[in-house]
Amino acid sequence: MESITTGFEAYWFQFVDYWGEDFLLKYGTFFVHQIFYFAAYIPFFLCDFIPAFQKYKLQPTKRNDFKTQLNCLAKIFFTHVFVQLPMIIVFHPAIQMLGFRSRVPLPSLPNLIFVLAVSFLLEDFYFYWIHRLLHQGFWYKHIHKIHHDHSAPFGITAEYAHPIETLLLGVGTCLGPFLLTRDLFTLWSWLAIRLYQTVECHSGYDFPWNPTNFIPFWGGSHFHDFHHETFVGNYSSTFTYLDKLCGTSDKYYQRLTKRNENKEQKQK
Numbered sequence: 001m002e003s004i005t006t007g008f009e010a011y012w013f014q015f016v017d018y019w020g021e022d023f024l025l026k027y028g029t030f031f032v033h034q035i036f037y038f039a040a041y042i043p044f045f046l047c048d049f050i051p052a053f054q055k056y057k058l059q060p061t062k063r064n065d066f067k068t069q070l071n072c073l074a075k076i077f078f079t080h081v082f083v084q085l086p087m088i089i090v091f092h093p094a095i096q097m098l099g100f101r102s103r104v105p106l107p108s109l110p111n112l113i114f115v116l117a118v119s120f121l122l123e124d125f126y127f128y129w130i131h132r133l134l135h136q137g138f139w140y141k142h143i144h145k146i147h148h149d150h151s152a153p154f155g156i157t158a159e160y161a162h163p164i165e166t167l168l169l170g171v172g173t174c175l176g177p178f179l180l181t182r183d184l185f186t187l188w189s190w191l192a193i194r195l196y197q198t199v200e201c202h203s204g205y206d207f208p209w210n211p212t213n214f215i216p217f218w219g220g221s222h223f224h225d226f227h228h229e230t231f232v233g234n235y236s237s238t239f240t241y242l243d244k245l246c247g248t249s250d251k252y253y254q255r256l257t258k259r260n261e262n263k264e265q266k267q268k
Contacts, residue, residue: 008106009105009106012106012185013103016102016103017103021101021102021103024102024184025092025095025096025100025102025184026088026089026092027088028102028184029088029184029187029188029191030080030084030085030088032188032191032192033080033084033191033195034080036191036192036195036196037156037158037159037195037199038156040155040195040196040199040200041155041156041199044154044155044199044200044203044204044205045069045154045155047203047205048064048069048154053205056205056206056207056208057204057205058152058204058205058206058221058222058225059151059152059204059225059229062151062152062204064150064152064154064204068150069154069156072150072154072156072157072160073156075160076156076159076160079159079160079161079163079166080159083163083166083167084166084170087166087167087170098178098182099182100182100183100184100187101182101183101184102183102184102185104182104183106183106185107181107183107185107186112186112189114180115176115177115180115181115186115190116176116189116190116193118176118180119175119176119177119180119190119194120176120194120197120238120239121176121239122172122175122176122179123172123173123175123176123194123237123238124236124237124238124239124242125242126171126172126175127169127172127235127236127237127238128235128236128237128242128243130168130169130172131144131169131235131236131237132235132248134165134168135231135232135235142162143162143164143165144161144162144165146160146161146162146165147160147161147162147165148228148231150228151228151229151231152204152225152228152229153202153203153204153224153225153228154202154203154204155199155200155202155203155204156199156202157202158195158198158199158201158202159198172237173191173194176190177190197212197237197238198237200212200220200221201219201220201221201223201224201225201237201238202221202224202225202228203221204221204225205221206220206221206222206225217239217240217241218238218239218240219234219236219238219239219240219243223236223240223249223252224237226251226252226255230251232248232251233248233249233250233251233252234248234249234252235248
């Protein structure tokens with residue numbers, strides 16, 4: 001099976017040759033993370049200041065003003081520079097030992113889709129159980145409570161967390177790529193999609209045209225926003241099946257049922 005496109009592969013190799021493989025493996029992922037993360041956040045940030053989009057806001061009575069978002073941004077920047085970057089540098093030897101390379105043939109499209117899909121499943125399973133643990137006693141009081149400073153989340157609150165939580169959940173993000181691939185392009189592709197997904201889940205908006213609304217068992221922003229508003233249930237990062245199986249989304253679906261009943265009564 002041919003790689004994604006031969007032409008794009010040539011540009012990719014030029015990019016790798018320009019920056020150097022060691023630099024990209026050690027620092028490139030950090031800079032790519034910043035680009036993908038904040039690029040995913042900007043559209044939702046703008047929505048907070050455009051009246052036409054307020055009807056899609058999940059908690060319309062909660063206003064995330066510029067000052068609140070700037071304060072969150074400052075703390076996120078601190079975490080990225082003083083927690084995530086050192087993590088990447090410290091684990092660089094392990095990345096090399098695992099055999100990750102940047103100047104290798106790009107994956108075929110079916111292979112890339114397979115790795116991305118399995119990575120989502122692995123990360124979601126890991127995230128569910130760690131997140132559920134973080135809502136228990138000591139873990140919530142001293143670690144996870146920071147993430148819940150914002151009961152009406154907005155884009156960049158996705159990575160607003162205690163350093164220990166950042167470390168714990170970062171393991172889940174790495175599982176799929178570390179188990180299934182050894183090329184940097186696939187790792188970055190996964191990072192781009194995963195970062196958009198977590199920013200969208202914390203965006204505070206539920207747009208009807210969002211593609212994730214049409215993916216079976218995908219939770220999306222509506223599902224995760226309930227968790228921030230109530231501090232209970234809906235522990236999964238992406239899908240809904242584990243919460244359904246474990247009964248941790250019962251209150252969410254009870255609310256949906258009640259709202260639908262109220263709408264039907266108003267229409268009569």
